[in-house]
Amino acid sequence: MKIAVTSRGPEMASDVDPRFGRAKWFVIVDTETGEFEAIDNEKGVEAGSGAGIQAAARVAGFGVEYVLTGHCGPNAFRTLTEAGVKVITSVTGTVEGAVEKIKLGGLSPSDAADVNGHWT
Numbered sequence: 738m739k740i741a742v743t744s745r746g747p748e749m750a751s752d753v754d755p756r757f758g759r760a761k762w763f764v765i766v767d768t769e770t771g772e773f774e775a776i777d778n779e780k781g782v783e784a785g786s787g788a789g790i791q792a793a794a795r796v797a798g799f800g801v802e803y804v805l806t807g808h809c810g811p812n813a814f815r816t817l818t819e820a821g822v823k824v825i826t827s828v829t830g831t832v833e834g835a836v837e838k839i840k841l842g843g844l845s846p847s848d849a850a851d852v853n854g855h856w857t
Contacts, residue, residue: 738767738768738802738803738839739766739768739801740765740805741764741796741799742763742764742766742828743763743804743805743806743807744761744764744832745760745761746762747775747777748775748832749764749833750831751764751831752830753806753829753830753831755806755807755829756806757789757793757806757807757810758788758789758790758792758793758810759792760778760806762775763775763792763795764776765796765799766832766836768839768840773832778792778795787812789809789813790812792813793812793813793814793816796822797816797820797821802822802823803822803823803839804823804824805825805828805836806824806825807826808827808852809824809826809851811853813850824846825844825846825847827847
């Protein structure tokens with residue numbers, strides 16, 4: 738399975754970034770092989786508006802099944818779910834730890850956004 742985790746850095750040992758649209762990095766992980774790729778989200782961090790929607794479209798383009806993040810606003814949540822991506826919020830710890838939790842079935846998809854738009 739392919740997942741995206743919001744991250745404060747480009748490594749598996751980096752902390753999960755609590756923000757989706759303005760996360761510093763997205764770490765795309767293949768849970769079958771353990772291979773990962775870090776995607777810089779500098780444009781999202783600096784965006785005046787629309788960061789969540791832009792990030793959602795970009796992440797969905799990597800063919801991920803899940804997004805793991807601390808929080809996700811309504812526009813990004815809608816964009817992701819319309820693309821067939823399941824969103825899991827309230828994720829903390831490291832990217833590596835989050836990946837292990839989902840592999841063990843310890844994380845469940847969220848039913849809705851958990852913050853208002855423009856949450857920082």
